[in-house]
Amino acid sequence: MIKKTSNYEKCAWPAxxxxxxxxxxxxxxxxxxxxxxxxxxxxRIEERPTEGEIRERWAYYLR
Numbered sequence: 001m002i003k004k005t006s007n008y009e010k011c012a013w014p015a016x017x018x019x020x021x022x023x024x025x026x027x028x029x030x031x032x033x034x035x036x037x038x039x040x041x042x043x044r045i046e047e048r049p050t051e052g053e054i055r056e057r058w059a060y061y062l063r
Contacts, residue, residue: 008035011057012049018061029054 013032030045055062 012053
């Protein structure tokens with residue numbers, strides 16, 4: 001799920017590249033922030049997305 005505010009959008013994102021048919025537990029997860037004011041995207045691992053948020057976006061790759 002992409003959460004939107006007036007300044008940015010954030011979505012669950014793996015800290016490293018993801019492979020098809022892998023397990024959620026194989027990755028460290030955080031949020032990718034995409035700013036609407038032209039700043040470069042930023043990945044933050046300080047706050048972890050819920051399993052539901054991760055699966056909503058990445059279910060195709062995860063078993």
